[in-house]
Amino acid sequence: MPEILIEIFSTLKATVVDVLPILSIILVFQLFVIRKPIPNVKKVGFGFFYVLLGLALFLLGLEKALFPLGKMMAEQLTSVDFLSGGEILTGSLVWSDYGWIYAFAAAIGFSTTIAEPSLIAVALKAEEVSGGAINATSLRIAVAIGVAIGISLGSYRIVVGDPIHYYIITGYIVVVIQTIFCPKLIVPLAYDSGGVTTSTVTVPLVAALGLGLASTIPGRSPLIDGFGLIAFASLFPIMAVMAYAQLTHINTHDNQTEE
Amino acid sequence: MNQQLLVFFKAFLGSFKDLLPIILVIAFFQFVVLQQTMPNIGEIFVGLVLVVLGLTFFIYGLEMSLFPIGESMAQAFAKKGSIWWLLTFAFCLGFGTTVAEPSLIAVAKEAANVAATGGIIEATDASQASYANGLRYTVAFSVGLAIVIGVLRILRAWPIQYLILGGYVLVVIMTIFAPQWIIGIAYDSGGVTTSTITVPLVTALGVGLASSIKGRNPMIDGFGLIAFASLTPMIFVMIYGMVLS
Numbered sequence: 179m180p181e182i183l184i185e186i187f188s189t190l191k192a193t194v195v196d197v198l199p200i201l202s203i204i205l206v207f208q209l210f211v212i213r214k215p216i217p218n219v220k221k222v223g224f225g226f227f228y229v230l231l232g233l234a235l236f237l238l239g240l241e242k243a244l245f246p247l248g249k250m251m252a253e254q255l256t257s258v259d260f261l262s263g264g265e266i267l268t269g270s271l272v273w274s275d276y277g278w279i280y281a282f283a284a285a286i287g288f289s290t291t292i293a294e295p296s297l298i299a300v301a302l303k304a305e306e307v308s309g310g311a312i313n314a315t316s317l318r319i320a321v322a323i324g325v326a327i328g329i330s331l332g333s334y335r336i337v338v339g340d341p342i343h344y345y346i347i348t349g350y351i352v353v354v355i356q357t358i359f360c361p362k363l364i365v366p367l368a369y370d371s372g373g374v375t376t377s378t379v380t381v382p383l384v385a386a387l388g389l390g391l392a393s394t395i396p397g398r399s400p401l402i403d404g405f406g407l408i409a410f411a412s413l414f415p416i417m418a419v420m421a422y423a424q425l426t427h428i429n430t431h432d433n434q435t436e437e
Numbered sequence: 438m439n440q441q442l443l444v445f446f447k448a449f450l451g452s453f454k455d456l457l458p459i460i461l462v463i464a465f466f467q468f469v470v471l472q473q474t475m476p477n478i479g480e481i482f483v484g485l486v487l488v489v490l491g492l493t494f495f496i497y498g499l500e501m502s503l504f505p506i507g508e509s510m511a512q513a514f515a516k517k518g519s520i521w522w523l524l525t526f527a528f529c530l531g532f533g534t535t536v537a538e539p540s541l542i543a544v545a546k547e548a549a550n551v552a553a554t555g556g557i558i559e560a561t562d563a564s565q566a567s568y569a570n571g572l573r574y575t576v577a578f579s580v581g582l583a584i585v586i587g588v589l590r591i592l593r594a595w596p597i598q599y600l601i602l603g604g605y606v607l608v609v610i611m612t613i614f615a616p617q618w619i620i621g622i623a624y625d626s627g628g629v630t631t632s633t634i635t636v637p638l639v640t641a642l643g644v645g646l647a648s649s650i651k652g653r654n655p656m657i658d659g660f661g662l663i664a665f666a667s668l669t670p671m672i673f674v675m676i677y678g679m680v681l682s
Contacts, residue, residue: 182483197634199533204506207526212513216506225501228494233633236491243484244459247476251466260471278470285466289458293488295495296636298455300663302496303504303640307655342621343612350605357598363656366597369664374636376628379459381540405547405621408628412667 256390287329324418332410364423507641532581583665619678
């Protein structure tokens with residue numbers, strides 16, 4: 179038991195060091211530029227402590243439970259033994275032999291996004307600001323579906339070896355078209371959701387998957403092709419959130435005409 | 438006290454529900470697809486309890502600290518009426534939180550490795566470190582600039598789509614001219630910059646600003662700061678790659 183306390187303490191210390199720059203910027207501006215005490219300073223202090231403690235426990239737990247398992251899984255799923263189904267390989271693998279990888283990519287993308295703390299924060303804020311018109315849980319599910327599709331497609335790209343920018347630029351064009359047609363209220367939030375999804379939980383697992391894939395497939399360099407999955411995971415949620423807004427918009431529209 | 442405990446317990450259950458999909462996915466792939474047993478189940482159980490506890494504390498503290506700080510600072514700056522201080526704060530917040538971001542440090546190191554292997558830079562520790570640092574400062578500068586542009590947009594009520602689409606066009610043009618080896622890294626660097634502490638703070642800042650300025654809609658004008666912060670690093674990292682070649 180004391181061992182785990184030591185681990186918690188050292189992770190907490192590392193988290194505090196990471197947060198120090200933000201904290202000092204806030205304090206300097208609050209004290210020297212705004213020149214007013216922070217309102218409810220005691221509550222804010224406690225809250226900040228909870229945030230740090232929460233983040234430290236969260237990171238330690240991920241390191242202990244999820245990351246080793248998830249990374250091992252990504253390695254095993256991308257190994258040649260598994261991909262060939264235990265049989266001796268007669269020819270080279272084609273893209274359709276990687277079915278479980280696409281499924282794993284989608285599943286891990288979806289589930290890690292649901293647990294992503296910064297997305298929870300943005301979704302809560304969006305629900306509050308929109309007066310409940312945007313439901314925090316639905317928004318998170320929409321983003322998670324986007325990440326799932328993105329990472330799955332990104333894995334397919336690594337398998338077939340297409341240049342990344344064709345996919346990303348096509349994605350941009352879709353985003354532009356959707357922006358024209360979707361409700362204006364959602365646009366900024368949709369753009370934001372691309373950036374918040376790829377954070378603490380998603381990045382390490384997705385990076386492990388990309389690295390594993392790129393090192394198994396002949397002709398791919400893990401150092402060059404391993405990159406790029408994050409870009410897919412940041413682009414597709416934008417489309418998913420706009421699609422979600424378009425669908426719910428259509429629904430409310432239908433309800434109104436029925437009445 | 439009991440009531441507080443009940444609130445905490447409910448939040449704990451909520452966090453458990455957030456984590457359930459990961460547990461199911463991992464269990465399914467481990468038992469059904471890979472057909473293996475779970476190694477050191479005790480350790481994993483402890484880890485999961487820590488994750489759920491951590492998420493609960495984080496969300497609990499979020500509403501008490503990061504959200505109110507971001508909003509009260511936004512209101513104070515709006516009242517003070519000094520655009521320069523607000524923009525300086527915006528730049529510092531973007532630069533300061535990004536330069537120390539652990540996932541960015543990791544990606545920069547990896548990217549230095551790529552560059553050395555590809556013969557772009559010398560394969561010595563010193564040149565790799567200077568390359569990685571250059572990349573880090575480039576990204577941090579571009580995030581600072583992004584928050585400045587984003588805050589200006591809120592103040593002036595510029596429509597977000599033109600700015601973002603303009604950014605996309607720039608990314609596409611840069612992609613044509615930038616060296617091949619930097620493109621994957623540049624595209625990824627947009628995603629890794631925004632950390633778990635920065636996102637709530639910056640979101641609260643944007644929403645707070647939009648709600649304290651007359652005629653701004655917090656939904657339309659308040660969100661969007663993060664979007665800029667994930668776009669500018671792509672452009673600047675590609676520039677960095679072009680300057681080096």
